[in-house]
Amino acid sequence: MLSAGIAVPAAWIATLTRSLPAAAGGAIALVVIAQVGALTGTGSWMPLAAPTLWAMSHGAAVAPVQLALPGVVALAFAGWHASARPLTRGAGVFYGRW
Numbered sequence: 001m002l003s004a005g006i007a008v009p010a011a012w013i014a015t016l017t018r019s020l021p022a023a024a025g026g027a028i029a030l031v032v033i034a035q036v037g038a039l040t041g042t043g044s045w046m047p048l049a050a051p052t053l054w055a056m057s058h059g060a061a062v063a064p065v066q067l068a069l070p071g072v073v074a075l076a077f078a079g080w081h082a083s084a085r086p087l088t089r090g091a092g093v094f095y096g097r098w
Helices: 002-017 020-040 050-056 069-083
Strands: none
Touching: 002 020, 002 069, 020 050, 050 069
16 A cells, blocks of 8 residues: 555656656656665665565564655645646647547
8 A cells, every 4th residue: 555655656757748658667767766775775765665665574674754755755746746737838728638
C-alpha cells in the first residue's frame, strides 16, 4: 500500500507530457534514484526506497517518520496537480486529444 503512492509522480509525468513512454522513463528514473539512495546509505530517507527497506528489514531499518515520507510525496504531487491550471493554447482553446 505504501508503494502505491510512489506511482503518483509517474502519473504526473504521463499527464504533463501526454506520453506513456515518458511515464515509463520517469518510473525507471525513480527506481534508479531509489536504488542509488539505498546503496549510499540514505535509502531510509528517500521516499521511493523507504517502503521497500521497511518491508525487507521487518521495520528495523526505517523509523515511522521516514515511513510517512511516501505519503507526503504522493499528497504533494496530487495537490500540485489539482491546483495546476489546465493546459491551454491560444484564447482559451483546450489543447489536447479527445
